[in-house]
Amino acid sequence: MTIEDFERIAKFAEVDSEAFTLEFINGRLRDKVLPDGDHATIQEWLARRCMTERPGWGLHGRLLGLKVGKDREGRARPDGTLAPAGNFAGQGEWAAPEGVLMTAEITAYDVGSNRRDREERPSVYASTGIPLHLIIDRAARTVTVFSEPDLNLGGYRAECTVKFGRKLVLPDPVAIELDTEELKQYVR
Template identity: 55%
Template sequence: MTVMAERTARTAQMTVEEFEEIAKAAEKLNDAVRFEFIDGRIGVKGVPDGDHGEIIRWLVEQCIRSGSRLGVYSADLGLRVGEYRNGRAKPDVVLAPKGTFAGQGDWADPDHVAMVVEVTSYDSDTHRRDRVEKPVAYAAEGIPVYLLIDRDACTLTVHSDHSPRGYRDIHSVEFGATLALPKPVDIELDTGELKDYVR
């Protein structure tokens, strides 16, 4: 199936530099939220719940078992994404060659990232953030694979074949199916366990 995300023209709420100052100050005061800046808008991700954490653990174990040579990075790794790299995202998991982020600051260059993963939260922004804006931002950066683990729909959606406007190939499977992630990730996921981590 070929699908491309639509972009809407928006005026940015603030500059990237202003966002970075706000995010740094706020996260020092309150570690209960993570801030992102996608498509000119500031977004707040709440603290992940226990099931969210179990899904991340499951994915890390699957990647390690696969024998992948990619490093698995999770929690608080910030990436410069989107048009002109004017966005700032904190994916739940990033797969990249080991050593990719050595020496980089709070917001890393995504050039060598193989896959980003988001696990939906139970908040009002998850649709806009994870299903609409992030696929466009990640594709614009040339990130080969975006995996969305959707707890509302009980599906995993693989986005691949990136273009500046979005991913052209989008494929979903229900929790319980086996999912083959495309190259450069090239890992097969057994998703049966995910049924235990939804409300």
Template identity: 50%
Template sequence: MSLVEERSAVVLDQDEFEQLARDAIRTNESLRLEFIDGKLGAKAVPDGDHDTIIEWLTRLCMQADPGRWLYPERGLRVETYRKGNARPDGTLAPSGTFAGQGEWASADGVVMVVEVTSNDRDTTNQRDRVEKPRAYAETGIPVYLLIDRETGEVKVHSQPDGVRYEQVVTVPFGKSVTLPDPVGIELDTAPLKDWAS
């Protein structure tokens, strides 16, 4: 049984999770833990195409509004009453939003979170497609962008109602899609075809 499997059977509070996450990084620098829906999980190590997608999206966000930054792998407190901890692949917020905050920051001021699916089908299906949209909607994050390399689609979740996103727009790679306000970007997804592996 792995450390993650062993600890997921145990109920953790916020402080215990944060200590476990710090210990995991000290033991293995590539291991990043999340705690969503009362379940401990590990984020997959990104590959080169994943990194390139985040780089591409960072440039687009900066061009659209130089006062915002797409923070990679920013630890956020999520879910109702901030009982969860997620590490989105990208977190769009005004520059300086997280100054003075620790590893796990408040999601106040965040306008969009981004996840790019990994090659771990089990983790991707449950975490990125089910648990994270709910957690981000509960937190009130206005836009959740899922770049799903497995299905070749982009899903834009918006209008959180405190439980779920009321609107989800899905387009295949190659089509344009609007990232609604407060993001306000028209996203041409054609380049994603090259990084869908």
């Protein structure tokens, strides 16, 4: 499938679906279920934390798609994309990743989504050159930050995981501390 074919299919599917959006990662068509209330609340929590610490930044939700992969032939909709305010002005539905400081994923409870969130997404975001990737894992009740992307290997060289309730320092270029205590309220 070409990227042009994917974009036509994705646009058609989004008009017709209230249950999912489509992505194109590693040459494969992927569906991404829409968030539940706890997922949306965690996304809101992360946005508040980031924008309180860095008011000149914005955390964009999954309505903003990114061109991903080393050759930018993939299309992903992160649960959160942290970038300076105005970074995506003038761009279309699928924005260039330049200027992105961090992507974030909040896991769903289905097996397929969890595997993609834990394995495929960190790899594709690293190969894109995005400095940090954050996973808020509701099933494991952990928060993991990946850093030091290796463009050649398509992965991050460093990662740090904490259990909900602990503090996690996000490295540069974000350089903020997340107190994850509140996240305990938003898991099953």
